[in-house]
Amino acid sequence: MEFNEVIEKRRSIRKYKDTPVPREYILKVLEAARLAPSAANRQPWHFVVVQDAEMRGKLAGRQSWAAKAPVMIVGLADADASPGWCHNDLGIAFEHLVLAATDLGLGTCWMGQTRRDAEIKELLCIPETLGVVALTPLGVPDESPGPKARKPLYQIVSWEEYGKN
Secondary structure: OOHHHHHHHOOEOOOEOOOOOOHHHHHHHHHHHHOOOOHHHOOOEEEEEEOOHHHHHHHHOOOHHHHHOOEEEEEEEEOOOOOOOHHHHHHHHHHHHHHHHHHOOOEEOOEEOHHHHHHHHHHHOOOOOEEEEEEEEEEOEOOOOOOOOOOOHHHHOOOOOOOOO
């Protein structure tokens, strides 16, 4: 796909087919995340790939629809490596990941999980130094949601100072 097409097609997917995701595709989305820029090139992230159905169910919690995807990816930020920027950097890497998934015809849904940090850390044996920032299911979509309305540029952009169009 062309880059703009990837951006336009990216949707939050909440229904997945039970089709396995080839390891090659999982590696491609992780490679896209790995190549993301980060402050001072610290790369303060780590990703946990979970394919076990029981563990996916635990990670999904009340969002049980997410457990139906054959893969769950957990995005972790390392505050020791980059105290002021780790969350921003993980966000950039995670967005690279979801855009790469879209390009491969896979679905994702960014799920912020900071309120479940301790629970998820315990489930996946994550060290205290890493923070749980986001999870995404990864799989073949079983739905095709249309685009959502977006504000026009004039409502979200100012020139030279706030409020000037």
